[in-house]
Amino acid sequence: MLTAELVKARGAFRLDAGLEVGRGERLALVGPSGSGKSTLLRLIAGLLDPDAGLISLGGEPWFDSGAGKNVPAERRGIGFVFQDYALFPHMAAWRNVAYGLPGRRRSRRAAAVAGLGRLGLADRSEAVPADLSGGERQRVALARALAAEPRLLLLDEPLSALDARTRAAAARELASVLDTAAVPAIVVTHDFAEAAQLADSVAVLDRGRIIQRGSPAELAAAPASGLVADLAGATVLDGVAAPGEGGLTRVELTGGGTIYSTEEASGPVSAGVFPWEIAIDPAGAPAPAGSALNRLAGEVTGVTEFGNRARIGLAVPQPLAAEVTAASIERLGLGPGTPVIASWKATATRLAPR
Amino acid sequence: MSRSGRSGGSIGFRIAAAGALALLLGFLVVPMIALFAETGPRELVSSLGERGAAEALWLSLRTSLAALLLIVAVGTPAAWFVARRDFRGRALVLTLIELPLVLPPAAAGIALLAAFGPNGIAGGAIESLGIELVLQTAGVVVALTFVAAPFFVRGAIAAFEAIDANLLDASRTLGAGEGRTFLRVGIPGARAGLASGAALAWGRALGEFGATLMFAGSLEGRTQTAPLAIFEFLARDFDAALALSAVLLVVSAFILLAVKLVGGRPEVVDADR
Known part of the structure; x- marks a missing residue:
């Protein structure tokens, strides 16, 4: 040591x-x-x-x-x-x-x-x-x-x-x-x-x-300052990739959940997504008609505000970080334990072989 | 696009500058050509047979190489110390090292006498060691070392300073102390600068006149080096003086050429960057 x-x-x-x-x-x-x-x-x-x-x-x-x-x-x-x-x-x-x-x-x-x-x-x-x-x-x-x-x-x-x-x-x-x-x-x-x-x-x-x-996930989910938030860009979800429907790659996440990416990969992968690409909806909200293909239900583990934005730590169940405006925290009533749905586009999911 | 590609500027000045260059080259080269024009190859060889000429040349080679050996052996670690450390009085040390460069050789000879002569401040100590310098071949070596050392040490300091500090740090992290780092990374990394410094010092030692004359005298076969012999031949045998000068010119040209070859080659250290 x-x-x-x-x-x-x-x-x-x-x-x-x-x-x-x-x-x-x-x-x-x-x-x-x-x-x-x-x-x-x-x-x-x-x-x-x-x-x-x-x-x-x-x-x-x-x-x-x-x-x-x-x-x-x-x-x-x-x-x-x-x-x-x-x-x-x-x-x-x-x-x-x-x-x-x-x-x-x-x-x-x-x-x-x-x-x-x-x-x-x-x-x-x-x-x-x-x-x-x-x-x-x-x-x-x-x-x-x-x-x-x-x-x-x-x-x-x-x-x-x-x-x-x-x-x-x-x-x-x-x-x-x-x-x-x-x-x-x-x-x-x-x-x-x-x-x-x-x-x-x-x-x-x-x-x-x-x-x-x-850990990288902790820093991404609860950055101590704007500098850390900016440095800690993408958070990473581990899973196993295989070709999926519509020419997309389907990733079965470790611990549960399925996401899609436009990038090609197979076998064990790390799926990276930037916190500012992730939208947060209250649990039970109807699937929107928009283009976000990836929807994972989870729970808020922590909220860190800096300036007019805030990092939301999520368990989906792997740790994931989302970034929203400070105003949304209040509007959605977000706090530790709040059930939410995180969604983002398949094009925002970067795959790297593990 | 550099020197030749530059446009504009006044034609008149360019012509004047080119004229100045021609004048300078002419002034420098004509005496050297004259040296050979006056002596044919045959006379040159026969003049060397002149009593004293070959002997003086041989003495010059021996003493200058002995001085060079001393300078390199002591100057290389000394230059390393100055180059790799920041200490109080570093600027003073650098000035002291360079002082013999600007000191008139005659003054250097007197200074050596005052220091190491029989009545000099260190004369007694040297005598008690059983060493005789004045009017001895060893005295020639001392005079040459004094005058030529700065040429090598200055070059060596610059060469050691130019080594990428990360290479020396890398050597340390790999378990090598300073001595091993000096030998295995420092010297190879500075070798071009060390070689050209050594060649310059050797050239200076070969041509040394004033300090040698003052300190060691001009005794045939013992302290009369080639430049001193030239001076003595001047009075009685101009051809022999010419021949010896021509030989010194050839030797010096070879040394200069060696410096250019070594210094002109891109340093391997830089090729990596």
Whole structure:
């Protein structure tokens, strides 16, 4: 378990944040640029020194300003994936991966090639970074960070250097690599969907402070501020997709309910929908003549108002978030326990294989 | 579309500027051509057989390479320290490193005498170590090192500063301490800048005259380097002076060419960005 309580001032900017990451847990740090995400990650890595605070992993102190303790980065046993990957340009891929490995050249090389092989890059082990594609570099960086079996993995915007097309596939692959590696990890990203895909819980950082932490669904359903509401865009429902009537894809949701999407998919999927696409009707209202094909009955779990709008947390029975005007709350008499019907269009349902 | 594609501007000025360039090139190149026009290849070789000429050239090569070795061995880690750290007095350190660049060589020679000469402030300490510098070959090496070191160290600092800081951080997160990071990421990442700095320092050391004369003297076979020999031949054998100068010009041209080749190659570090 990682515990960190840190203060770091840089000019007018002040980072003052605390966080915990449990055994095998994956935390995403999300926030607008300049919010201090990367700084926090570097402080934990030991690449920057905090002004004050405490960092410990599994009870072993890494930094303690009171006791004057500061374990240097090279002795913290971490894996770090840099935003631009920071591969050593004069070394072949396997040498990059072998860099942090102890032992003799032969065994290091075998281990490095095996590590590259696990990421599908066994045949690229002799290539230098300049000859690798963006996606390949990202995987070499990941293999390098994982090679020495780190106790904590830190990833600084690991997908932001990739173009939009390779990014979705790389995110899925990264999630599965992280699952297999089973090492506690902190991922910095400014993309909430990416955070939801890569991590179990999300901490939102704004101007140097963690303003909210929770599961992606919790943040989407009950955002602490307008910033969190805007970041936490789509909420995600899990289900199994199959071709349905009218050329649509039919998704049987885990825990009950059926929805439709215009996107094609089959097998286990995540169905994403933005809160502002969802309309709320009182339970028992007749099906409207409109074009909203998806109708799920559920119950309000919470209402969070910010300004003239409000987030409604719903259980349908999976958690779902809807956004309505503050006036509608009163008009519909919405509060915890109110039975409602959430509806949205099939075209607003985005499917991603799980 | 750059230099040649620019339109407009006054024709008159362009002609004047081109004329200035022609004048400059002529002034720089004519003496070098003259060096070879005056000495045919045969005279050149035979003049080198002149007593002292080959010896002076050999001494120049030995002492300049010894100085270069010292400069690189001490200057590389020193440059790393300056480049990778922000400390109080850093600007002063940089100024001190660059000072020999603007110091007149004769003044440098006197300064070396005042410091390391028999009556110099550190002279006693050096003598007690059993080292003799004045009028000795070792003194030549000291003079060359003093004058040429800034050329290498300045280039090395710039080259280390240019390395992507993330590469050095990556090395640390992979368990490498600063020493290993310096050897395995720092030096390879700065190698083009280090090589061109070394070539410039070597070129400067080969041509050194004033400081060597003041500090080590001009003893044939012991402290008389090629530039000092040229000066001495001038009075009694102009052809030998010409021949030796021509050889130095060729060697210097090779060094410059090597700098261009190394420095002109895109650094691999940049190719990744």
